[in-house]
Amino acid sequence: MTDTHTATTDGDLDVFALASRLSGGHVADNVEILNQLEPQDAAAVLVLLPVDISIEILDKPELNFGPEIVVALPRQTATILLAGMSADMAADIVQQLEEPARTELMQALDEPTRTTIEGLLAYPENTAGAMMTTEFVTVPANWTAERTLQHIRQVERTRETVYAIYVLDAFTRRLVGAVSLRRLISGEPSARIAELARSPITTSPLTDREEVARLISRHDMLAVPVVDKAGHVLGIVTVDDIIDAIIEENTEDAQKFGGMAATDQPYLQIGLPGMIRKRGGWLCVLFLGELLTASAMQHFEGELEKAIVLTLFIPLIMSSGGNSGSQATSLLIRALALREVKLGDWWRVALLELPTGLILGAMLGVIGLVRVVAWQKFGIYDYGEHWMLIGLTVAAALIGVVVFGSVAGSMLPFMLQRAGFDPASASAPLVATLVDVTGLMIYFSVALLILSGTLL
């Protein structure tokens, strides 16, 4: 791949050799090869390829510079390829074009293609409407299986999938049923298509892509029809688009949980300015939150001076709260995403996290206490005359902090969802920051309670 790339920048790329190589290859491999080229070079290769192979390549969501390649193509080739592509992918590319290329290209398109693309562009990003394609098979309910099969043979080349056939009322054109191709070919040729059809499972154009993914996975469908309120089919969302959407959604969620803005670019293409933009904002916000720990400690300055030994355990106690919190948050983000837990279940979750936090906190508390006792007894460190009280302070604070971390970490995704945000916006660093400040308060309050009259 480095070779190809070097050849490009050297300007001695043999586009003819490459085109002949591509016309024999698998489309996924072709896309990978073109991804190594400059968009102008990729366009030069596409021009030389048979039209159907070029269309197949442009149709792959894995192609990195689709819009740049389309702009670099001769206008006439570009319009032919866009008209031949599946409508959802063509709309995706048009959407990413800069002006004036976008308007120019739209005007050059044939009327039906333009209308279809304009219609798809009207739906908000990440909805069924924006993902759907308009190339599907519909037949009137009064057709026979044989006539339907005949129709499919004729239109097969122009449809994204023919494995689901949608049956429309012959007069109102409303969706009344869906037939799978396997059922169609195994049925009696003379059977009316309406008799072979099942009642369809549908979705609406404004449904979120996560919801559509759940529906497709729940019913093991190859495609789901998108219908308007009157019951007319606007398009279909196919299973391969859904897989791409699930992977993208999971990447975004993982990045958010890591405490950064989501990015859909491959890592090595983000670049330094992009990295700073995506990570800097969140890091500064979290830092401002963490500045409260300095304020909290200033507040307890008198206690710190009297019992400097207390500072030794501050990082330990704070991080234990953060760790238990991010465990709870990661569990609940997935549980909410998979609908294992609903918004109304928050109290059942709290009732489970409370004893969980108590037991986990007690486990860590015992280890912490053993550590203080051991270090004291074996003479590794001298915690002073009140060493047992210090050990108890550490143990009690650990229980308090882990309980608070578990409960706060589990409730945060609920609060975000309640407030209309994606629960996945809860990040491990955000939970840690929340728990850090509170953890300090808990630690010093416990210390005041246990050590008053002795150290404090």
Add this chain to the structure above:
Amino acid sequence: MTDTHTATTDGDLDVFALASRLSGGHVADNVEILNQLEPQDAAAVLVLLPVDISIEILDKPELNFGPEIVVALPRQTATILLAGMSADMAADIVQQLEEPARTELMQALDEPTRTTIEGLLAYPENTAGAMMTTEFVTVPANWTAERTLQHIRQVERTRETVYAIYVLDAFTRRLVGAVSLRRLISGEPSARIAELARSPITTSPLTDREEVARLISRHDMLAVPVVDKAGHVLGIVTVDDIIDAIIEENTEDAQKFGGMAATDQPYLQIGLPGMIRKRGGWLCVLFLGELLTASAMQHFEGELEKAIVLTLFIPLIMSSGGNSGSQATSLLIRALALREVKLGDWWRVALLELPTGLILGAMLGVIGLVRVVAWQKFGIYDYGEHWMLIGLTVAAALIGVVVFGSVAGSMLPFMLQRAGFDPASASAPLVATLVDVTGLMIYFSVALLILSGTLL
């Protein structure tokens, strides 16, 4: 749903009414209803349903107590249903059965079903071999399109999918091609099937399910054939199983990143003992790591006593390192999982993380310095006569810690993958723990460098 459940525990569940309701419903809804019942009650309902509906229900991976239900069924019904199920799901259920039920049931099965299930059980979990089903369509290469279609019509009911047809060499029975059903029906009926076929994309039985998912998504396939070294088809992995696998894999990754052992049970079914088991181990390990922070601070005890003002910024500096580290880790885990970055790219990543860490650290350093200056100037807190040096210490330590966090956080997934572990095993708390101890060292070293001769 609560009603159904109450009815169950009260013992007055009307299984006849429920069975008649289920026989008219969508399979996904039926599964949800049965998930609310005790396994014995669910079995009682299944016995009353038509066999094909019961099979459809048991075939859904969303059914929670499949093995418990099968055990509760009359032995004869159980064998009929297992024989009718898709082989991969039947093997899944048999695998989860306890002895002696497992052996008893296997012996009661008919010979072909038992052999198939035993074959599938031989493959390790999460591989193509363990996920595949043996119910697919193969035809000899010398058949015509018409004869193939005829064959599909006959066997359609017993195959998981008929949308991909595998063409075998008539003599060696090796896989020579694959034809989609759409291509089959649109081709000439008299055409030889070998002429319609494309060269197949295949996988091997020991391939990891993540790799299979990538293959299916890359080539937009509905199923991928699993072949042995000699080129014989052992089974196929279908797209709906892949979606379930992707979702499960992502849940596991998210939980690992949150710092806990992965669990495939729904959140509310894990229970308190399960929670403690899944979370306690990791939390204790991390706690033992964090105990090093106490040791590190003991090491700098003299400095802490002389300059107690330094303690105020410990939580701030440590958490900034942890946050920048978990950003980098979450980015790289996904990038490695999506193959955007390969093992050999580690130095390109390090070369990007180094300046990223420097700039992000400098941003936080400036905010930290401004904070110290502002508090001092506005009289909110008195950092003493050397306040400017303290501000500079904080700023320099922040840069050092964020650089270390970014680089260490980005390299950890590479090191895990290199050592043969899943990069997703890198968790936000693990990164934080690594960076916490080092962060303290960096902070005190910077302090010694800048404050020697003044405060220290």
